[in-house]
Amino acid sequence: MTPKYDKVHNRFKLNGLHYDHEDLKEVAYSLIKEGEAYEKVTGNFLIDWLSDKDYLYVNTSGSTGKPKLIELKKQAMVNSAIATGDFFGLEPGNTAIDCLPSHYIAGKMMLVRAMVLGLEIDHVEPSAHPIFDYEKHYDFCAMIPLQLKHTINYTYNIKNIIVGGSKITQPLLERIKNSSSKFYETYGMTETVTHVAVRRLSSKISKGEAFFNALPNVTFSQDDRQCLIVNAPKLVDEPLITSDIVDLKSETSFDLLGRIDNVINSGGIKLFPEQIEDKLQPVIDERFIVAGEEDDALGERLVLIVENPRDTAKSIANRIRFIKGLTKYEVPKHIYITDKFVETVNGKIQRNETIKSVLKE
Template identity: 70%
Template sequence: MTPTYNKVHNRFKFNGLHFSHEELKEVAYSLIKEGKPYEKVTGDFLIDWLNNKDFLVVTTSGSTGYPKQIKLKKQAMVNSAIATGNFFGLEPGDKALHCLPSHFIAGKMMFVRALVLGLEIDFVEPAAQPVFDFEKTYDFCAMIPLQLKHTIKYIDNIKNIIVGGSKVTKPLIEKIKDCKPRFYETYGMTETVTHVAVRSLESKNGKKEPYFTALQNIKFEQDDRGCLLIHAPKLVKETLVTNDIVELKSDQSFKLLGRFDNVINSGGVKLFPEQIEDKIQPVIEERFILVGEEDATLGEKLILIVEQPKDSVEDILKVIKELKNLEKFEVPKKIYTIDKFPETNNRKIQRKKAAKLVLEAK
């Protein structure tokens, strides 16, 4: 029988203690009244989850536009939790570490998974460097790349770590190769109730997988732009149309190539900034992006924007040109610098806004 959103699993524990439906309401009120700011947000979420409504109003991250509020069915969130539990083999009594903010869907879903699957969840402050019991063994954890970067020395007792929210950079991918946990990069969005697909990354106990694999009851196809269409009837009724260009391996597997709205058409050659950024990452320490600038000859030319670089523009261009895996047309035609990238609420770079700021200031 499929669990429902108005039930609390009898194996659920929150920071070591089990709470019934009514007891959890009291905990939520206490968090709102006496908790730290991040605990107040969690209390608000729990109150909303435990009320009689069959939906939640959640805010999107704004990574592909302005943040907006949407309604998610609570049962869809339960279905997502079950799909995650099945994929990772989570059982009642398994231990989960929760270090994400409860503002966004990823943080909310950590609690939903615990409530539905009967997990024992330890909730800690969602800082850039979360502090948790480094000696304790955890079965499951979700982190953003920044958190993983700062806790890389303390995670060997975590069995499975999913990483999402922003791009997992190549330097970070190299670091986790020597770690014990199994790492998974996730693909999803607020509208799909967090991830609908995952791909494993290389570690001591994990193999690298270039393709994202669908969770149960999820199917994929492409539209005429080459962008991903998501069929997830247990999560959302309508087919979701994305702007993510993919290489489709099957209806349950794909490789992510880049964003349709980021593609640069330079002299008839389509350039995917995200793929070129992957190649350049090893030689630039600072944050950077590749975008297009209008050009009389090429239509658009590839330009690089770097945040507060320690090296000169000339030196940066020199090391880029020395990269063996970079095609001639993938070398930026110009390099600009910026003091601080404009960001979304969850620290994703706003590409279009950054490009506008730089190009209007030149």
């Protein structure tokens, strides 16, 4: 029988202590009244979750547009937690770390998974360098790439780590290869109640996967733009049409090419910024993006924008020349330097706003 949103699993523990539904309300009120700033946010979420309403409102991150408030059904969040539990083999009494802010869906879902699946979860401050018990065994954790970058030397006791929220850089992927945990890149959004697909990354104990694979009860299709359509009846009422162009491998797997609104048409050649950025990563240490700039001859020319680099634009251009596999169309025609990218409140790059600020569109 499928668990309901108004039930708290009898094996659930928060920071080592067992709480039932009513106890958890008292904890939430205490967090709101006496907790640190991040704990107050968690307390407010718990109050919202434990209320009689069958829905709640969640903020989107704003990385691909303006942040907005959307309504999610609590039962859809329960169904998402069950799908994650089934995929990763999570069982009552398993341990987890919650180091994500409860402002957004990813942090909220870590707590929901614990309450629904009966996990023993340690809730720690959601900083760029989260501090947790490095010697304790954990079965599951979710991090953004920045957090993993700072803690990967201390993740040897974490069995499964999902990574999402922003691009995983090539240097971090190389460090993951030398780690002894299992790592998964996630694909999803607030509207799909976090991830609906994952891609296993190469590590010491795990062979990497080329494509994203669906979680249970999720299938994929495409529209006439080659954009992904997510069919997840237990999460969303209708098929969700995304703006992500994919190479669909099957109804449960795909290769992510890039967002349709990022595609650059340069002299009739379609360029996918995300794929070009992957190729440029080995020679650029700082954050960067590629973009299309208006050009009389080409329509759009490919340009590179780098955030506060240590090297000159000329030095970066020289290194790019020697990248194998980079076609002549994928070589930036100009390099712009900027002091600071435009970000969301949780540190994600706002690509469109950054491009506009640099190119003065």
